[in-house]
């Protein structure tokens with residue numbers, strides 16, 4: 001089966017790479033050739049590192065690369081059995097892609113979204129096949145992280161969930177089923193309140209970010225504490241998700257702490273900007 005991936009950024013490029021590593025042919029689409037070139041360069045860099053460590057051969061690298069077709073034309077996806085969308089986190093942009101894919105693809109093809117937070121039901125409403133639309137939420141980096149959340153929209157069929165769970169296993173991942181379309185699915189629904197609580201502890205003067213990170217890594221055995229993780233993933237992204245949860249649930253549990261909002265207003269959005277909860281330029 002041919003797989004399509006729309007969007008060749010951090011996630012889409014890596015999902016296409018994982019798809020090819022798993023032995024599938026994949027078509028990767030972005031709006032401009034330079035984004036596709038960047039995605040290919042990232043894949044090659046990763047594979048060169050694996051070759052240097054003796055974990056991959058030059059022949060395997062060539063075979064994996066050959067399985068990937070790069071395109072700027074969505075119509076090239078017409079023979080795909082499954083298309084995974086991983087474009088920017090913008091509802092209207094996603095709906096536009098789903099609407100076009102619905103017109104291009106065979107009626108039985110599945111269209112899945114890698115959205116971290118948007119409603120699958122809302123995205124599916126842009127198509128005439130809401131039963132063949134679902135969430136397929138990978139974690140960063142997808143070549144390493146084992147989990148895939150397969151998310152049901154309101155109309156997603158049992159067969160669609162079954163096929164996406166099987167595909168996740170073919171990708172050497174561990175799928176779980178999210179039975180209802182709810183903001184943040186499982187992982188972010190648990191992670192975001194932990195971020196909020198950690199920030200409140202700092203606001204109350206109970207402990208420093210450093211000590212809270214140490215407490216969580218050593219006491220809960222998490223690989224990263226909440227402040228290190230926010231800086232790594234983007235402090236602004238965490239705030240965006242909190243605001244979205246607050247908007248959807250209308251529950252003060254999800255109200256973003258002011259300290260966090262001010263950090264983002266100051267442009268301290270994490271490692272990518274050189275500073276977030278911690279400074280990285282020192």
Ligand SMILES: NC(=O)c1ccc[n+]([C@@H]2O[C@H](COP(=O)([O-])OP(=O)(O)OC[C@H]3O[C@@H](n4cnc5c(N)ncnc54)[C@H](O)[C@@H]3O)[C@@H](O)[C@H]2O)c1
Nearest residue numbers: 007008009010011012030031035086087088089115116140
């Ligand atoms: N980065 C993460 O840690 C992470 C983890 C899980 C899920 N997600 C989700 O994955 C999606 C992509 O995130 P990302 O971090 O890879 O973003 P990104 O900004 O790195 O990449 C987005 C890519 O989509 C392209 N694009 C935009 N509109 C397009 C269109 N109409 N057709 C084709 N390509 C288009 C852009 O040119 C860009 O290359 C988002 O929905 C995000 O919420 C991100």
